[in-house]
Amino acid sequence: MAEPVIEACRLWKRFGHVEALRGASMAVGRGEIVALVGDNGAGKSTLLKVVCGAMAADGGEVRIAGRRLEPASVITAQRLGVDVVYQDLALAPHLTVAQSIFLGHEVVHGGWRAPLGVLARQRMRRDADDALRVLGIVLPAIDARVQELSGGQQQAVAMARAVKWSRRAILLDEPTAALGTKQTQIVIETLRSAARRGLGVLVISHDMPRMLQVADRIVVLRHGRTVADLHRSEATLQGIVLAMLGEEEARGAAPPS
Amino acid sequence: MPRRPADRPPAAAALGRPAGRLRRAVRWGGTHLLSAAVGIAVVDVGLVLVFGAITPGHAFLQLSNFTDLGLDASEIVLLSCGSAFLLGARELDISLGANVILSSVVGGRLMVALGGPTADVQQGIYPHLTVAVLVGVLGALATGLAFGLVNGLIVTRLRVTSFITTLGTLGIGMGLSYVLTNGSNIAYIPSQLQTDFGTATVAGWIPVPALTVVLIVAVLWFLLNRTRFGLRTIAIGSSRETARRAGLPIERHLLALFGMVGGFAGLCGVIDLSRFATTDLSGHQTDALTAIAGAVIGGTTLYGGGVAVWGAVFGALLAVILDVGLVILGLPTFYQLIAVGVILIAAVYLRSGTERRSVWGRLSALTRRPGRSGGNTQAGSEELVGGEVEM
Ligand SMILES: Nc1ncnc2c1ncn2[C@@H]1O[C@H](COP(=O)(O)OP(=O)(O)OP(=O)(O)O)[C@@H](O)[C@H]1O
Ligand SMILES: [Mg+2]
Numbered sequence: 001m002a003e004p005v006i007e008a009c010r011l012w013k014r015f016g017h018v019e020a021l022r023g024a025s026m027a028v029g030r031g032e033i034v035a036l037v038g039d040n041g042a043g044k045s046t047l048l049k050v051v052c053g054a055m056a057a058d059g060g061e062v063r064i065a066g067r068r069l070e071p072a073s074v075i076t077a078q079r080l081g082v083d084v085v086y087q088d089l090a091l092a093p094h095l096t097v098a099q100s101i102f103l104g105h106e107v108v109h110g111g112w113r114a115p116l117g118v119l120a121r122q123r124m125r126r127d128a129d130d131a132l133r134v135l136g137i138v139l140p141a142i143d144a145r146v147q148e149l150s151g152g153q154q155q156a157v158a159m160a161r162a163v164k165w166s167r168r169a170i171l172l173d174e175p176t177a178a179l180g181t182k183q184t185q186i187v188i189e190t191l192r193s194a195a196r197r198g199l200g201v202l203v204i205s206h207d208m209p210r211m212l213q214v215a216d217r218i219v220v221l222r223h224g225r226t227v228a229d230l231h232r233s234e235a236t237l238q239g240i241v242l243a244m245l246g247e248e249e250a251r252g253a254a255p256p257s
Numbered sequence: 258m259p260r261r262p263a264d265r266p267p268a269a270a271a272l273g274r275p276a277g278r279l280r281r282a283v284r285w286g287g288t289h290l291l292s293a294a295v296g297i298a299v300v301d302v303g304l305v306l307v308f309g310a311i312t313p314g315h316a317f318l319q320l321s322n323f324t325d326l327g328l329d330a331s332e333i334v335l336l337s338c339g340s341a342f343l344l345g346a347r348e349l350d351i352s353l354g355a356n357v358i359l360s361s362v363v364g365g366r367l368m369v370a371l372g373g374p375t376a377d378v379q380q381g382i383y384p385h386l387t388v389a390v391l392v393g394v395l396g397a398l399a400t401g402l403a404f405g406l407v408n409g410l411i412v413t414r415l416r417v418t419s420f421i422t423t424l425g426t427l428g429i430g431m432g433l434s435y436v437l438t439n440g441s442n443i444a445y446i447p448s449q450l451q452t453d454f455g456t457a458t459v460a461g462w463i464p465v466p467a468l469t470v471v472l473i474v475a476v477l478w479f480l481l482n483r484t485r486f487g488l489r490t491i492a493i494g495s496s497r498e499t500a501r502r503a504g505l506p507i508e509r510h511l512l513a514l515f516g517m518v519g520g521f522a523g524l525c526g527v528i529d530l531s532r533f534a535t536t537d538l539s540g541h542q543t544d545a546l547t548a549i550a551g552a553v554i555g556g557t558t559l560y561g562g563g564v565a566v567w568g569a570v571f572g573a574l575l576a577v578i579l580d581v582g583l584v585i586l587g588l589p590t591f592y593q594l595i596a597v598g599v600i601l602i603a604a605v606y607l608r609s610g611t612e613r614r615s616v617w618g619r620l621s622a623l624t625r626r627p628g629r630s631g632g633n634t635q636a637g638s639e640e641l642v643g644g645e646v647e648m
Contacts, residue, residue, distance in 0.1 A: 054502050075504040090502045092495035094562030095488075103492055104503035106485045117485035 002029035005065055005169045005200035006051060006082070012059035013046050013224075020046040021057065022224035028169060028200035033191060035211035036204045038221035039244055044204045045087050047221065048171050051202070052084045053077035065168055078104070081167025085175045087204075089158045093147035097139060098128035100146055101161045131160040136186045151178040163190060169200035176207065188214055208237055220244055293556025293608060294568035300600075301574050308582035316585050320462050327467035328456075328532065330577040332357070332525040335470045336544055337551035337573035338477050338566055339518035343419070344552055345481075346514055347494040347561030348412065352423040353522050354544035355430030356404040360526030361536045362434045364397025365443035368450075368530075378445050390450055397530065398523040404430060405519015409512040419515075427545070434538060446534040455531030466528045473521075478566045487564075490514065494561025547576055550597060554604045575600065 006028040013021035020043045028034045038044050049055035051062050056072035063069065064080040084090075091100050098121075107120040107127075125142050132139060137156035139149065146154060155178045162170050172191070176184040191214065195201050205211050211218060218235045220228035220243040228243035309318035316322060336353050343349050371392055373384035383389055404426065411422045457465040481487035493500045493507055500507055525544075529537055553559065554575060555568025579593040 074502055078504050084502070086502065090496070090499045092492045092499040092562065094491055094495035099488055099492075103488070103499070104505055106488060108485055118483055119485055119488065121483075 002031055004029050004063075006202065007063040008047065008051050008060070009063075010060040011047060011050055011057045011062070013043070013050060013055070013057050020224055021050070021060075023060070024221060024224055024226045025060075026219045026226055026229065028202050030200055031195050031198045032216045033195050033201040033203065033214055035215035035218045036202060036221060037206070037208065037211060037218060037240060037244065042221040042244075043224040044221055045173050046224075048084070048173050048202070048204060049086075051077075052082055052171055054084070054086075078165070082169045082171065083162040083164075083166035084170075085155075085158045085162045085172040087173035087177075089154050091146045091154055091158060094145060096143050096145055097132070097149070097157055098125045098142050100157055101128040101131060101164060103161075105165055127164075128160070131164045132156065135160050135163070135190060136183070152180065152183060155179060156183070159187060159190070163194065166194070166199060169202065170194055171202045173204045174206070175203065176205065176210075184210075208240060212237060212240075222246060293554075293604070294565050294571055297555050297568060297571040297575060297604070301571050301578060304575070304578050304582065308578070308585070312582070312585045317582060322581070322585070324458060324462045324464055326577060326581050328464040329581060330574055331464065331466040331470040332528055333544065333547055333551065333577060334570050334573045335473060335521050335525060336518075336548035337555070337569040338474050339521040340545070340548040341552035341555070341557040341564045341566060341569040342477065342481070342490060343514055343518055344549070344557045344559060345494045345561060345564030346490045346511060347497070348419040348511060348514065349549060349559075350405070350408060350419065350423045350515065350518055351545040351549070352404070352408060352427040352430055353518070353548060354541035355427045355434070356401055356519055356522035357525045357529060357541045357544060358434045358536065358538060359404060359430045359437075360397040360401040360523040361529045362437050362443065362526075362538075363400040364393040364526055365446055365530055365536050366437060367396040368393035368447060369443060369445050372445075372447060381445070381448065383447050383449075386447055386449060390447055393530075394527050397526040398520060401523020401526060402516055402520040404522065406512065406516045408519065409515030412515065413508040413511050423545075434536075438536065438538065440538070442536045442538055444535055446530050448534055450531040451534050455528065455533075466532070469524075473524075474566060474570055481564055481566055486510075486513075491562055491564065494563075496562075547597070548573065550601045551576060554597075554601055556608070 004027045008027070009025050010023045011021045011025070012019070012023060022043075024043060024047055026034070026036070026047070036044050036047065046055065050057045050072070051069075053062075053069055053072045053074045053076055061068055061070070062072075064077060064082055067080065069076060069080075092103070095103065102124045106117075107124050108114060109118045109120050129142050132142075135156055137153065137160070139153055139156075146157065149157065155175065159172070159175055162172065170191075176187050179187060188210070191201050191203060195216075203211070203215070212232070212235060215235075216232055218228070218230045218232070218240060219226060220230070220240055222244060227246075228240070230239065305317065309315050312318075336357075340349065340353070368389045369378055371385055371389040372378045373382065373389075377384060408419070408423055408426055411417050411426075412419045415422075417425075454465055459465060459468055481490070489500070489505055489510055492503070493505065493510060497507065529541075551573030552565075552569040553572070555570070555572030556565035557563060557569060576593065576597045579596050580590050583590050583593055
């Protein structure tokens with residue numbers, strides 16, 4: 001693997017009596033696309049939130065570009081160039097598309113207006129428009145509010161936001177779940193081009209066949225543990241399903257080979 | 258990825274092109290012209306005309322009455338705009354009235370104590386007038402600010418909801434005011450404060466306090482619509498989780514908001530002192546609720562994500578117009594409380610679901626039984642964006 005941009009070591013996370021992560025480990029290298037797969041409730045989203053600082057783990061450690069993410073903080077992770085598309089998208093319904101893309105990264109006018117934090121609104125609208133254009137997204141208007149958008153359009157906005165601000169790594173939790181075929185293809189292309197630019201890409205998806213095409217490596221999570229970490233050359237659909245479900249369950253679920 | 262310009266999809270067709278400009282104009286009209294602010298302003302003007310028509314000698318329409326109206330409105334309008342900001346961030350402050358009183362008490366005590374020897378002051382002679390007024394005014398402002406910051410600290414650090422926090426500090430502030438005054442209002446506030454600020458006018462009829470408030474409101478509008486601070490206020494109110502994940506300094510922001518609104522209460526304390534040359538321990542009890550009602554009537558929702566600054570101005574004015582009108586008519590002002598209550602409920606009801614339904618649709622729904630024909634049972638439910646109601 002190339003020089004790692006993200007390393008997660010032996011992560012533990014408990015919610016009440018549910019143990020979402022039980023020692024899961026994984027890494028993403030520069031320019032690498034890693035698919036994180038697993039059954040519903042395997043702990044994928046939890047792992048992603050811990051890695052990007054949105055959630056503190058109970059044990060284990062996260063390193064971004066070799067630096068320890070401690071204490072857990074999205075701001076630190078953002079400064080280190082990590083951005084995220086969350087499964088629930090995490091957009092504010094009342095903000096416009098442009099505002100959503102720039103929230104936390106607002107562009108303000110310089111000069112005498114600088115201390116007031118006066119927004120450079122035209123510039124942000126234009127740049128947001130460009131960011132969406134690259135993703136091939138059709139939106140009613142750049143001034144539309146998030147709550148007026150369809151699920152797929154919202155996903156596109158979240159995607160545009162993450163692509164725009166990630167410098168080292170981009171993490172995506174089911175980024176194509178609400179998208180049509182064409183849009184999905186564009187997202188996949190975007191991930192590939194991000195990886196070509198040297199970003200580490202971590203993508204969670206249930207679309208196994210597509211992940212097999214796109215990913216350089218596939219990490220399988222089961223009950224909060226990493227149960228397989230396969231290079232694309234050694235990964236097969238059946239192998240992954242087997243790892244996902246575990247031996248016993250798989251024997252019942254999958255047809256014998 | 259390489260794409261020919263020709264098949265570039267119109268990501269946001271509205272940018273720049275004529276058709277887009279028209280659409281933007283329509284959208285602008287939709288959000289601004291037809292907004293609650295304009296609706297309430299129309300109601301305000303209507304009320305003024307009605308009172309003008311029915312008051313003896315059209316007393317209501319005289320210029321001097323507008324001076325009084327402006328003066329009476331200045332405090333509550335300021336508090337209402339402040340409340341709108343807090344509501345926009347999904348917080349609220351019901352301690353504003355207590356803050357106004359405590360600020361005026363601290364300012365008043367400072368003025369009387371620093372004015373000169375007690376014997377002189379009681380005769381209206383202030384050897385140290387400038388210092389006394391200056392320190393008194395700054396003291397009142399600082400008290401308001403500190404009161405607000407304490408609210409903010411409790412909300413952000415101790416994580417007590419703002420409703421409970423400010424319910425608590427409402428009592429604390431009132432109690433402190435009584436302790437500091439032994440329950441009797443502070444007299445002997447320098448009358449120069451009245452003549453130079455409280456009852457002073459520009460151009461013979463515009464009250465200086467009202468002008469001050471209008472300037473502040475204009476700044477607030479700018480802050481909301483043009484600055485990072487405004488955008489983040491809305492974001493924090495619209496979705497706290499989104500704001501957190503975007504890395505916004507939520508606690509610092511809320512602290513600043515509570516401090517700002519507290520500072521407004523401090524200014525109201527100064528206005529109070531300078532209008533009446535005394536404190537008003539028994540007034541202002543309902544100020545915070547009137548301010549919140551004004552903000553909500555003006556189109557700000559209780560659930561964050563939307564602030565209508567001018568709406569709050571006109572919403573608060575509504576209460577004042579009713580008050581003044583009833584006084585001129587010689588009717589008990591208790592009716593004002595009833596009217597504002599009814600208008601508050603009606604405004605929120607009529608506004609709920611306006612995207613899907615006309616006002617007439619909402620009105621005709623009144624005649625239908627709830628629960629039967631399509632969801633009128635949840636008036637205001639569209640405002641519940643962002644999950645549970647946290648007041
Ligand atoms: N905030 C939370 N509070 C309580 N339990 C949680 C929370 N988040 C996740 N869990 C629990 O942790 C476990 C792992 O959840 P997680 O969201 O990480 O799964 P996932 O692999 O992303 O699943 P899916 O494919 O359905 O998105 C689940 O059992 C879930 O119920
Ligand atoms: Mg998930």
